[in-house]
Amino acid sequence: MKILAADIGNSHITLGAYDQETLVHEWRIASRPFRTADEYLAVLSVLFDHNGFRPERMITGSVVPPLEGEWEKVAETLKIPLRIIRPLKPDLLPLHVDTPEEVGVDRIVNSWAALQKFDPPLLIIDFGTATTFDLVGCEGDYCGGIILPGLELGSEALFRRTALLPQVSIRKPPSVIGRNTIDCIRSGLYFGWLDMTHGLIERIKSELKKDVCVIVTGGFSAAFGQDAAFAHHIMPTLTLDGLHGIDMKWDQYMG
Structure with a gap:
């Protein structure tokens, strides 16, 4: 079975082409709220x-609600089934937070995917448009996290809100x-985000009074390389692998 996994984010849509269990292609295209299904189909046609x-089936997880309908049209045109992961559906893991319906799909998928590979407690850090920290407790439950602006947003803010900075x-x-x-x-962005990340990890460990396994993912996850000594595992395709894994177990969660 050939599966197309689409991680629909605020800046990019990351596409993973899976043949059985293997990720054979990975593509990134711009995520624009007003782009139509026809435009996405034109891009996909070239890539395919x-x-x-x-693809024989597609699964998506989106943090950009206006694009969900367009990707439904994409699947209809391609004449393939589409599975959509939405907040609380399917119920992938217990969400022990004040407002479970507000937890982003990408954060849930990342937490689920990490649990399939490593023993909790886990801290998943996603360096995307936003930088997110997600904590999975010892019982495999989602316990909350941290959200802050991402590296690219920091760079853009300096450029747009100052007169002379490039x-x-x-x-x-x-x-x-x-x-x-x-x-x-570059020093402020690179070393600033490194030290901020390390500092927040230490604060989380201090609050928990225990160590955690740190998994780093997202578009900028490979940018820090060996300087990211706080990371036990760097997994740039964690979200795609999570989408694919959920697709493989869809009947188990939705049955």
Whole structure:
């Protein structure tokens, strides 16, 4: 069975093409709230033809509600079944938070996917448009987390809200102390997010009074490389693997 998994985020839609259990292709396309099904079909047609892939089913998880209907139209045109993960449906793990219906689908999928691979307690950090921390407790229950602006948002905010600061690509500068404006910004973004992440992990461990297994994912998960000493596992495709895994167990959760 060939499955297309679509992680519909605020900045990008990450697509995973699975043949049986294997991720054979991964693509990233822009996520725009007003893009139509016809536009997505045009992009998908090129990707499918170029890579010789024809999905037999699709599963999506979205944090951009206006796009759900467009992807339903995509599936209808492709004449393939579509499975949509929504908050609280399917019921993947207990959500021990004040407002379970507000927990993002991506955060639930990441937590579920991490639980399939590692023993809790787990802390999943997703470096995406937003940087999110999600805690899975010892009993496999979702316990809450942290949300803060992502690296790219930080870079864009400096550029848009100041008169003279340029927009920069995010990568490690040659030193912590920058000797030009671009390296100063890169240092703040790169080392600032590294140390902020490490500091929040330590605060979480202190509050829990126990250690946790830290899994890092998201579009910028590989940016820090060996400097991310706090990460036990770096898994850029965790969300896609979670979507695919849920698809494989769909009847178990929805039956």
